[in-house]
Amino acid sequence: MRTQYLIIGAGPTGLGAARRLSELGIRDFLVLEAKDHPGGLAASHRDAKGFTWDVGGHVVFSHYEYFDRMLEDVLGEEYLEHRREAWVRIAKRWVPYPFQNNIRHLPPEMAWDCVRGLLPHVRPALQNDHPAHFREWIEHVFGPGLARHFMLPYNFKVWATPPEDMDYKWIGERVSVIDLEKTLENLVLAKDDVNWGPNSSFRFPLTGGTGEIYRRVAARLGDHIRYGRGVVRVDAHAKTVHCDTGETYAYEKLLTTGPLDILARDRLTDAPDAVREAASGLAHSGGWIGGVGVEGPKTDSRCWMYFPESDNPFYRVTNFHHYSPNNTPDPDGMTVRHRAYMTEVSFSEHKPEPASHLDSVVDGLVNVSLMAESERDAVVSTWEMRLDYSYPVPTLGRDAALRTVQPWLEGHGIFSRGRFGGWKYEVSNMDHSVMQGVEWAERMALGKPETTYAL
Incomplete structure (x- = not known):
């Protein structure tokens, strides 16, 4: 079968792309999904006892007008709104998030260790003009006390990666940085500071978990989505995708949203060694x-x-x-x-x-x-x-690897986007992921440049 636009994956990115193509009046597209349901890493599941579970701790907030309109379209008024109440558990007590803004809740000795580490003569200086890695950034920005008690152990628990192997340039709005004066003010005046960040308020579907959003988006796309089609091989020169069902799909442009390393290393039949090696270095x-x-x-x-x-x-x-x-x-x-x-x-x-x-x-x-x-x-x-x-x-070698892999793919009409397709944690929230698909569709159909995902 041949189609103009072929999309691999019915997660937020693939569905965002398909929805936007449909809005633009394009009908010659297909979405292939390996599982029997949409949503990808934003899916939800109901267990045998009647509990609904998300695939991870998702909340719905947005940087984009398009994403907001999509939610209003598919959910209507069937959602709840919440003010974020996030906490850190440490030293057998609860500290409001962001931790670094609320150290007054710590035991006095621990609070002083955190404050002392922020003093100019204690806070480590950079060895060069820029941090060498994420660990050096943490210790320089937060000081040794906050680094030791929270930032280093927590980040290793999240990333399962030594921070000295990670870059720091991804941080942006992901990490609340420290302000010594504000920290001391909150400590002395017993004030809490809990409103930092873009997700200080968020929405959540009334029923069905986060996955309900993507079930409703997918339902409107009808038979443009084909479930139970796991991709086993991509031939970049022949522009064909081969599925585990034995089916072959030919395309003009391909959007793939699965893991970039698997695509380049294992699925592409004709990628050069340099591309395979670069993709194998992604962590x-x-x-x-x-x-x-x-x-x-x-x-x-x-x-x-x-x-x-x-x-x-x-x-x-x-x-x-x-x-x-x-x-x-x-x-x-x-x-x-x-x-x-x-x-x-x-x-x-x-x-x-x-x-x-x-x-x-x-x-x-x-x-x-x-x-x-x-x-x-x-x-x-x-x-x-x-x-x-x-x-x-976001390891130290990630950006160099992406600069090798992505241009080669795009030169062959293959575009890899989404949390693992694009491999950029800093633009892999749900709204980012949907918009990567939307902007890809607009680039293909209208020639508009992408802004969310860039090398």
């Missing part, structure tokens, strides 16, 4: 998502929590019952009689997986006081999903 973490449903009403108003310490395996826990009452199996949909803890654990060659995820997660929930010891018997449901690809890691 990523894996992830394990564990849902724990507990009988008993919610006991706090927190949205999500960060965990830098080693008395638990997870780096983040989401109070998923707080996002929507329909995420739990409560019959009236409003009086929440269950809690739904969604936990996230990373792994890599640098950070092995726990031997028993569910046991270690329940132990961790007890250790950090989210569950009482007596509530172990109140666990009524568990759900888990293992992700080989969770986060694309």
Whole structure:
């Protein structure tokens, strides 16, 4: 079969591209999806006990008018709005997020260690004009105290990668930097500073989890999406894609949203050695998502929590019952009689997986006081999903690798976008990912330049 525009993957990027092509009046396109459902890493699943779980801790906020309009179109008024309430668990107490702005909640000795590290004669100077890596950036910007107590252990828990192997240029709005004067003001005047960041308020679908957004987008595309088509080979010169069903699809332009390293290293039949080698150098973490449903009403108003310490395996826990009452199996949909803890654990060659995820997660929930010891018997449901690809890691060699791989692909009519297609964590939120697809479609159909994804 031949089509003008072929899209691999019905996640946010692929669906964003397909939706925009359809809006532009283009009908000659197809989306191939390996699974039997849309959404990719933004999908949601309902377990046998009636709990809904997302594939990770997603919240809906936006940098783009188009994305906002899309949400309004597909959700209507069927969503809830929340003010972010995020916390850090450290030293057996809760500290409001961002941690570095709220150290007044720490034990006095730890708070002083953090403040002292910010003093000009203590804060490490840069060895050159720019940090050599993420670790040097952390220690220079935050000082040794904040680095030791939070920034270094937490970031290793998230990335499963030594920070000295990572670049720092991706940071942008992802990390709240420190202001010594503001830190001292908050400390002395006992003030909290909790409004930093673009996700200080967010929306969430009333039913179906985050994946409901993409189920509704996909439903409008009808038979332009073909499920159960896993891509096994791409011939860049013949411009054909071969699926595990035995089908072959010919295309004029190809958008692929799966992992770039797998595409260039394993799927392309005719990529040069330099492209394969560059793609093989791209690094990523894996992830394990564990849902724990507990009988008993919610006991706090927190949205999500960060965990830098080693008395638990997870780096983040989401109070998923707080996002929507329909995420739990409560019959009236409003009086929440269950809690739904969604936990996230990373792994890599640098950070092995726990031997028993569910046991270690329940132990961790007890250790950090989210569950009482007596509530172990109140666990009524568990759900888990293992992700080989969770986060694309912005390593020191990432940008050079992308500058080798992406131009070669585009020279052959192949465009790789999305969280793992583009391999840029700094533009891989849901809104970024959708817009990478939208902007690709506009580039193909209208000749407009892409702005979200750039080398």
